[in-house]
Amino acid sequence: xxxxxxxxxxxPTTFSPDGRIFQVEYAHKAVENSSTAIGLCCKxxxxxxxxxxxxxxxxxxxxxxxxxxxGEHIGIATAGLTADGRRIVxxxxxEAKNYENFTSDIIPIHxxxxxxxxxxxxxxxYNYIRPFGCSLMIGSYDEEKGPSLYCIExxxxxxxxxxxxxxxxxxxxxxxxxxxxxxxxxxxxxxxxIAKILIKTVHDETKEKEMELEMSWVCKETKxxxxxxxxxxxxxxxxxxxxxxNEED
Amino acid sequence: MFNFExxxxxxxxxxxxxxxxxxxxxxKGGVIIAADSRTSSGSYAxxxxxxxxxxxxxxxxxxxxxxxxxxxxxxxYVSYYTNMFSIEEGSKPTVKKAAHMxxxxxxxxxxxxxxxxxxxxxxxxxxGSVYSLPLGGSIVKQPFATGGSGSTYLYGYCDMNFxxxxxxxxxxxxxTYGITEAIARDGGSGGIxxxxxxxxxxxxxxxxxxxxxxxxxEK
Numbered sequence: 001x002x003x004x005x006x007x008x009x010x011x012p013t014t015f016s017p018d019g020r021i022f023q024v025e026y027a028h029k030a031v032e033n034s035s036t037a038i039g040l041c042c043k044x045x046x047x048x049x050x051x052x053x054x055x056x057x058x059x060x061x062x063x064x065x066x067x068x069x070x071g072e073h074i075g076i077a078t079a080g081l082t083a084d085g086r087r088i089v090x091x092x093x094x095e096a097k098n099y100e101n102f103t104s105d106i107i108p109i110h111x112x113x114x115x116x117x118x119x120x121x122x123x124x125x126y127n128y129i130r131p132f133g134c135s136l137m138i139g140s141y142d143e144e145k146g147p148s149l150y151c152i153e154x155x156x157x158x159x160x161x162x163x164x165x166x167x168x169x170x171x172x173x174x175x176x177x178x179x180x181x182x183x184x185x186x187x188x189x190x191x192x193x194i195a196k197i198l199i200k201t202v203h204d205e206t207k208e209k210e211m212e213l214e215m216s217w218v219c220k221e222t223k224x225x226x227x228x229x230x231x232x233x234x235x236x237x238x239x240x241x242x243x244x245x246n247e248e249d
Numbered sequence: 250m251f252n253f254e255x256x257x258x259x260x261x262x263x264x265x266x267x268x269x270x271x272x273x274x275x276x277k278g279g280v281i282i283a284a285d286s287r288t289s290s291g292s293y294a295x296x297x298x299x300x301x302x303x304x305x306x307x308x309x310x311x312x313x314x315x316x317x318x319x320x321x322x323x324x325x326y327v328s329y330y331t332n333m334f335s336i337e338e339g340s341k342p343t344v345k346k347a348a349h350m351x352x353x354x355x356x357x358x359x360x361x362x363x364x365x366x367x368x369x370x371x372x373x374x375x376x377g378s379v380y381s382l383p384l385g386g387s388i389v390k391q392p393f394a395t396g397g398s399g400s401t402y403l404y405g406y407c408d409m410n411f412x413x414x415x416x417x418x419x420x421x422x423x424x425t426y427g428i429t430e431a432i433a434r435d436g437g438s439g440g441i442x443x444x445x446x447x448x449x450x451x452x453x454x455x456x457x458x459x460x461x462x463x464x465x466x467e468k
Contacts, residue, residue, distance in 0.1 A: 103334065103342075104349035111337055 011127035023131060024124050027154035030133030031080035035211075036167035036202045037066060038194050039077060039137040040177065041149040045187040045219020046139030047229070048077040049194035051169070051203055052212040067216045067228075071096040073106055073140055075218050075226035079167035080134030080154070088136060091119055109140040113150040113158050121156035131155075135166040140226075141218040169202030176201050187219040191229055195237035196244065213238065268437020270399025271301060271312035272427050273369035273379045274411070275392050276420035279448030280369045280377035282310055283424035285399065285432050286440030288317060297440045302454070306331045308447050309347045309370030314397035315384070319364040323354045343372040348380035348388060356386030367394045371447045399431030399438035406430060417446065421455075429462045 008014050009022030016022060037050040050066040067077045068089045076092060078085030095115050099107040116136070124131045131154050138150045151166065152158045162182050165173035176197045185193070195213060203211050215229040271284040284301040287294055303311050303321075305328045313320035327350045331342045348368040355364060369379040381394040393411055395403050406427055415423065421444065428442045442457040 102330075102350060102353050103346045105343070105346055108338055110339075114337070 012124050012131060013127045021124065021155075024155045027080075027131040027133045031135045031154065031166060032168060032170075034079045034081075034134075034167045036165060036169040036173055036198065037077045037079045037137060038163075038165045038173055038177070038197060039139055039149050039151070039161070040163045040180070040185070040190045040194060041139070041147045041161065041182060042185045042187050042190045042219070043183055044147070045141045045217055045221070046075070046147045046149050047187050047190040047194060047217045047219070048075055048137065048139060048215060049191075049198055050077055050079075050214040051167075051198045052214050053208055054210045054212050061212055062214075065214065067214055069226045070112065070138075071100070071106055072225045073142075073218065074109055074112060075139050075216050077137045077139075077216070078134050081132075082134070084132040085134040085136060088116060088120065088132060088134070092116055092138075109138060109142075109148050109150065113138050113152065117152055117156045117158040120152060120154070124154075124156060137161075137164055137166060139218055141220065141224050143220075143224065147219070172201050173197050187217050187221065188233070191215060191217070191233055192237045192240050195234070196241045199238065199241050200245065268399070268435070269301065269314040269397030270403070270428055270431035270435060270438040271314055271367055271396045272400075272403070272407075272424045273312060273367045273394050274415075274420050274424055275369075275377040275379055276415045276417055278377065278417065279371045279446060280379055281417070281420045281424050281444060281446050282312055282367075282369050283428050283442055283444040284312055284397075285428055285438040286443060287438055289437055294439065299440070300443060302443055302445050304328070304452075305347050305368070306335070306342055306370070308372065308452065309342065309344050309368065310445060310447060310452070311347075311351070312367040312369070312396060313364070314366075315364040316362070319362045320366060323351065323362070323364060323366070326354060327351050341372065343374055344368060344370040344378040344380065345372075345375065345390075348378075348382065348390075351380075351382050352386060352388040355382055359384075359386045365396050367396050369394075369447070371449060373449070377447065395427070397431075397438065399428075399435035402431050402434040403427050417448075421446070425457055426463065426465075429457075430465060432462070433465065433467065 005022035008016035012023040035051045035053050039048050048067050070092045076089050096107045123129050136152045141147045149161045150158050151164045163177040213234055217229055218226040268289045273282045286299045288296040288299045301313055303324045305311050311324050330350055331347050335342050351366050351368055365384050366382045371377050379391055379394050381389045381391050432438045444455045446453045
């Protein structure tokens with residue numbers, strides 16, 4: 001089958017004549033196949049939300065996590081190949097722990113992000129190991145510096161965001177996010193807004209099966225610790241979204 | 250039989266140690282660190298004007314006692330890592346961070362090392378701090394610390410004269426007299442008194458030469 005990159009897309013070690021590395025671009029495609037994850041930087045913290053498609057009624061809810069804690073103060077949400085995401089999170093946890101052992105301080109989020117970025121980049125250099133097929137959003141909240149949110153893509157580019165979405169529905173999600181006033185929003189409001197975007201904008205009820213919402217936050221209320229959003233709050237958010245739908249009808 | 254090497258040169262082959270007296274004291278606004286200036290190899294003074302006040306970072310210093318080689322290499326490692334971290338993080342390291350790095354090196358390599366360090370400095374979070382890292386690789390934060398062979402003669406003096414939140418003048422007197430006394434009593438310490446005052450404005454170094462040292466009771 002011939003495609004755009006034929007001949008130059010076998011290994012990450014080959015540049016195409018127009019300067020692209022196709023294997024890394026194909027890794028991006030793997031991320032775009034996965035369900036959406038959103039991260040928002042509010043005035044008092046960072047909130048993550050992931051749309052998890054329920055593949056079977058036999059699956060226990062709350063397992064098959066897409067959001068992870070690194071140290072106590074950093075959260076990472078993944079989109080793409082979950083196994084790849086877990087590998088990077090494992091590396092992140094090692095980095096955080098080593099930093100803490102060596103310096104007795106918790107690792108600052110921008111240091112962790114840069115180190116993960118360097119780690120991901122290594123896998124775009126060789127022909128015997130493939131690039132990671134996942135994007136990560138990394139978030140943390142600090143009393144002095146405030147909330148921070150970064151996103152690392154398979155090409156290892158790490159950018160800081162006020163609001164970010166990765167996965168299948170990222171374009172629609174990003175449009176909705178840009179309409180929000182993030183600097184004035186609290187984390188509790190953000191939980192509702194993320195639920196709204198994931199349930200209404202991103203999730204297509206006709207095409208896909210049911211979805212489960214996995215949400216976590218690092219904020220003033222959790223005293224800078226990364227925790228799952230309490231189930232009650234998620235349920236309230238879902239109710240609120242349903243209420244909004246009825247209003248519009 | 251007279252053996253020239255055995256009689257005259259045996260000292261020169263002994264390991265170079267910093268016999269030493271070192272002190273670090275917190276005062277209101279920063280820390281003062283002070284040390285003597287003798288490095289000995291047996292009974293030969295290899296260096297009588299040694300500088301044992303070693304900078305680790307802009308406002309973090311360490312005082313070295315024990316094997317000169319061991320302490321020099323470790324302090325240059327910690328200096329390297331604090332510099333790298335501060336560039337990576339975009340902010341200056343705290344004294345706590347530097348002290349804990351010393352601890353990692355000293356503890357993980359304790360079988361091979363004979364090194365004791367006092368890490369002292371100023372940072373905007375804690376102000377002046379002093380951390381003592383004795384031979385085994387433990388770490389203790391203290392209001393003041395003494396180290397080296399001459400420190401044994403100072404325990405009484407320090408306990409009786411130290412006060413929390415001294416002024417800079419009081420603290421300077423405290424360390425100068427302390428080192429002077431240790432030089433008088435300890436064979437492994439001698440020479441001049443080197444001091445450094447570290448506060449939010451930076452580091453000011455001072456020296457008190459031998460003939461200016463106050464004479465306490467002596468015949």
